[in-house]
Amino acid sequence: MATIKVALVGQPNVGKSALINSVGNARLRVGNFSGVTVKKEVVRFSREGYDFEITDLPGSYSLTDYTIEERITKHYLDDNDYDLILNVVDSTNIERNLYLTTELLALNKKLVVALNMTDEAVKEGVNIDEHQLGKILGVPCVKTSAIEKTGIDELIQALIKTYNLRENRFHLQFSEVYEQEICHIVSFLEEKKIQCKISLKALAIKLLREDKETYQRFHEEPVWVELQPIVNNGYQHLYLHYDTKDLDDIFNDEKLALAKGAVAETVQFEKQVKTTFTDKIDSLLMHKFVGLPIFLFMMWGLFQLTFEVGSIPMDWIDAFFSLLIDATKSFLGDTELASVIADGAIAGVGAVVLFLPNIFILFLGIALLETTGYMSRVAFLLDGFFHKFGLHGKSFIPLVSGFGCSVPAYMAARTLKNDRDRLLTLFIIGFMSCGARLPIYVLFVGAFFAEHHAGNLLFLIYISGALLGIIAAKVLKMTAFKGDDEPFVMEMPKYRLPSLKLLWHTVSGQALMYLKKAGTFILLASVLVWFASNYPKQPEVEQQYQVKVEQAENETAISALNNELALYKLEHSYLGVIGHASEPFFAPLGYDWRMAVALETGLAAKEVVVATLGVLYGLGEEEDESSSGLVDKIRANISLPAGISFIVFVMIYLPCLAASLVFMREAGSWKYLAYLFVFTTVTAWILSFVAFNVAQALT
Amino acid sequence: MTLDNLKKGQSATVTAINASKELKNRFSSFGLVKGANVYTEEYSLAKKTMEIRINKTRIAIRASEAEKVEIA
Numbered sequence: 001m002a003t004i005k006v007a008l009v010g011q012p013n014v015g016k017s018a019l020i021n022s023v024g025n026a027r028l029r030v031g032n033f034s035g036v037t038v039k040k041e042v043v044r045f046s047r048e049g050y051d052f053e054i055t056d057l058p059g060s061y062s063l064t065d066y067t068i069e070e071r072i073t074k075h076y077l078d079d080n081d082y083d084l085i086l087n088v089v090d091s092t093n094i095e096r097n098l099y100l101t102t103e104l105l106a107l108n109k110k111l112v113v114a115l116n117m118t119d120e121a122v123k124e125g126v127n128i129d130e131h132q133l134g135k136i137l138g139v140p141c142v143k144t145s146a147i148e149k150t151g152i153d154e155l156i157q158a159l160i161k162t163y164n165l166r167e168n169r170f171h172l173q174f175s176e177v178y179e180q181e182i183c184h185i186v187s188f189l190e191e192k193k194i195q196c197k198i199s200l201k202a203l204a205i206k207l208l209r210e211d212k213e214t215y216q217r218f219h220e221e222p223v224w225v226e227l228q229p230i231v232n233n234g235y236q237h238l239y240l241h242y243d244t245k246d247l248d249d250i251f252n253d254e255k256l257a258l259a260k261g262a263v264a265e266t267v268q269f270e271k272q273v274k275t276t277f278t279d280k281i282d283s284l285l286m287h288k289f290v291g292l293p294i295f296l297f298m299m300w301g302l303f304q305l306t307f308e309v310g311s312i313p314m315d316w317i318d319a320f321f322s323l324l325i326d327a328t329k330s331f332l333g334d335t336e337l338a339s340v341i342a343d344g345a346i347a348g349v350g351a352v353v354l355f356l357p358n359i360f361i362l363f364l365g366i367a368l369l370e371t372t373g374y375m376s377r378v379a380f381l382l383d384g385f386f387h388k389f390g391l392h393g394k395s396f397i398p399l400v401s402g403f404g405c406s407v408p409a410y411m412a413a414r415t416l417k418n419d420r421d422r423l424l425t426l427f428i429i430g431f432m433s434c435g436a437r438l439p440i441y442v443l444f445v446g447a448f449f450a451e452h453h454a455g456n457l458l459f460l461i462y463i464s465g466a467l468l469g470i471i472a473a474k475v476l477k478m479t480a481f482k483g484d485d486e487p488f489v490m491e492m493p494k495y496r497l498p499s500l501k502l503l504w505h506t507v508s509g510q511a512l513m514y515l516k517k518a519g520t521f522i523l524l525a526s527v528l529v530w531f532a533s534n535y536p537k538q539p540e541v542e543q544q545y546q547v548k549v550e551q552a553e554n555e556t557a558i559s560a561l562n563n564e565l566a567l568y569k570l571e572h573s574y575l576g577v578i579g580h581a582s583e584p585f586f587a588p589l590g591y592d593w594r595m596a597v598a599l600e601t602g603l604a605a606k607e608v609v610v611a612t613l614g615v616l617y618g619l620g621e622e623e624d625e626s627s628s629g630l631v632d633k634i635r636a637n638i639s640l641p642a643g644i645s646f647i648v649f650v651m652i653y654l655p656c657l658a659a660s661l662v663f664m665r666e667a668g669s670w671k672y673l674a675y676l677f678v679f680t681t682v683t684a685w686i687l688s689f690v691a692f693n694v695a696q697a698l699t
Numbered sequence: 700m701t702l703d704n705l706k707k708g709q710s711a712t713v714t715a716i717n718a719s720k721e722l723k724n725r726f727s728s729f730g731l732v733k734g735a736n737v738y739t740e741e742y743s744l745a746k747k748t749m750e751i752r753i754n755k756t757r758i759a760i761r762a763s764e765a766e767k768v769e770i771a
């Protein structure tokens with residue numbers, strides 16, 4: 001079977017990823033803002049007897065090196081091997097989208113245009129004659145809708161047909177003046193029998209645009225001596241005709257004229273809607289006075305829901321795992337195997353799965369923010385505020401992703417052009433508490449505070465984390481990352497009501513990831529924690545206690561002795577030794593050695609913190625009649641000030657191992673990771689210390 | 700007059716853009732070029748950021764960038 005390699009190119013937010021999800025049954029991330037896809041992603045499927053290999057590329061407004069993701073797209077198109085380009089276009093904003101199309105046509109590769117968002121175009125009365133447009137551009141144009149799944153078969157047919165074309169005619173017609181200069185250069189190149197991967201016309205255009213790589217290539221060759229005057233001559237003509245010496249301006253002018261011309265001939269705008277749906281909503285949500293309060297209120301509501309609704313199934317899950325632990329123990333008896341399964345694996349995994357409902361609601365909230373188009377609005381509302389603290393308005397997008405998980409957030413920072421802005425954003429993403437920290441907050445807030453305050457407290461934790469991050473940004477900007485501000489120019493998408501399917505697909509994907517992590521990584525970590533907390537064995541001490549138990553007089557004495565032994569064993573286990581060693585560091589913050597260990601294991605993943613607490617506080621009272629819930633155990637073993645101080649520490653200190661590695665990759669050096677470690681640990685320690693002492697003074 | 704002075708709800712035509720090459724290219728890919736018609740949709744609280752519309756494209760832009768766009 002032949003493989004058709006397709007490069008998927010288009011402006012941001014036109015539905016490239018959504019289209020491939022429809023065509024190839026993929027699960028690429030889709031969202032209603034510019035810059036959802038930030039790295040190339042390959043989707044493979046077979047259809048009509050062909051294997052398709054489609055590379056989804058980050059959206060770019062034009063083929064420039066403006067930001068990292070745009071560089072990815074440009075370099076992919078220049079350097080990689082692919083059979084054809086699929087250019088996805090937003091039908092409702094076709095003129096602007098055709099700027100990029102003309103640039104792609106100038107590359108002289110096989111090309112198919114997908115006129116996406118046809119459903120919206122129909123609603124807005126935008127009527128495109130795709131056959132006529134295809135004739136003008138010289139490439140097939142197909143109307144599609146990624147949401148309603150129309151035009152998919154036609155698109156596949158067009159791809160196959162274009163793939164099988166033998167020759168590739170250059171169809172783009174610039175203005176007469178421009179064509180003339182191209183013609184001069186081309187005829188010279190022909191005379192000299194220059195060999196080139198791309199067509200000579202495409203090469204001539206590159207020369208006329210002062211393309212760096214093309215120049216570098218020719219510079220070394222003898223032909224350059226003769227070529228240079230011809231190209232130079234061309235420049236002079238263009239300068240004269242366009243009355244500017246900026247070659248970019250000249251080419252942009254050509255692009256615009258081409259797009260305008262094509263639209264004039266092929267598109268009819270049937271009705272002129274005065275105020276659109278988007279206008280109406282925006283007059284409220286983007287209002288200068290009520291806009292921000294509305295946003296804060298919605299966030300407050302989200303955390304209220306996260307706790308209130310999330311806690312309903314939580315009780316059932318908690319009860320279920322307690323039951324499972326008891327059942328396992330009674331089934332397997334009082335053996336090591338029973339303990340590793342029940343107290344290690346089940347207790348650890350259970351502690352993490354317990355918070356799935358909360359995570360689910362939080363992710364749903366973030367997904368709504370990302371898919372409705374509201375996110376860019378909030379970035380707009382916050383830009384002034386952010387700017388005061390030295391942050392770029394666009395930083396808001398990676399920061400919001402950070403509430404879900406830091407890993408994609410670090411990558412989303414790629415949309416920031418300036419390296420300094422990007423590094424600054426990378427440094428403070430960790431302050432946005434990720435989904436994996438939510439369980440810790442829910443656990444502690446649930447243990448120490450009345451239920452009707454819990455939602456408010458969660459909101460408070462997240463907001464103060466974010467504020468701390470912004471203050472940290474200011475500090476970093478004044479010390480480490482001094483420099484000028486970058487321009488802020490960001491497209492505002494129109495509002496879109498996400499389909500239930502899209503929401504489900506987004507949220508269930510993330511929830512599944514969470515469960516998968518619980519079933520693999522957390523399971524392993526829990527078993528490790530169990531081993532480290534049960535070994536080395538203390539046979540002599542056990543014998544001593546055995547003797548004491550035999551001599552004991554009544555039941556209470558025996559139970560007291562047993563508890564004493566369990567505690568002794570725990571404290572002298574590997575984990576106990578580690579915990580005690582680091583206790584002095586954490587003691588001023590009010591933590592016992594178990595909390596210290598939980599924080600340390602949390603460096604692997606934040607979910608492990610709860611898992612560790614689950615295992616450690618579960619083990620001390622092995623002789624209990626029934627295992628009580630994790631929340632009760634926390635309440636019984638930890639004081640309120642220590643709990644608050646623990647929350648503060650978790651809010652600030654280093655994100656998990658996976659995130660740290662991604663951070664290192666995106667920041668570009670391990671040194672930054674070392675800085676981040678020191679910076680977050682010191683900040684966390686100081687603020688927890690303050691929190692502990694204040695809380696102690698107050699209670 | 701420059702774009703940052705355009706009042707909410709008013710429109711104007713771009714007469715010149717005095718920005719760096721990069722910013723100019725970015726503007727042009729949004730359709731913000733000489734001769735284009737711009738419309739002011741909204742200002743943020745401190746007037747530091749504004750939302751403008753060119754044809755069907757809405758963009759958020761800082762006043763410090765809008766200053767570089769001359770209108771009439």
Ligand SMILES: Nc1nc2c(ncn2[C@@H]2O[C@H](COP(=O)(O)OP(=O)(O)OP(=O)(O)O)[C@@H](O)[C@H]2O)c(=O)[nH]1
Pocket residue numbers: 010011012013014015016017018019029030031032033034035036037038057058059060116117118119120144145146147148371496502
């Ligand atoms: N109504 C409608 N909405 C669509 C269609 N295709 C995509 N969308 C929506 O448009 C938005 C953008 O879709 P994406 O697939 O993320 O866009 P993209 O081109 O991959 O964007 P980047 O990765 O940022 O470059 C999402 O909200 C989609 O639900 C369509 O055909 N019709």
Ligand SMILES: [Mg+2]
Pocket residue numbers: 016017018029030036037059
């Ligand atoms: Mg995408």
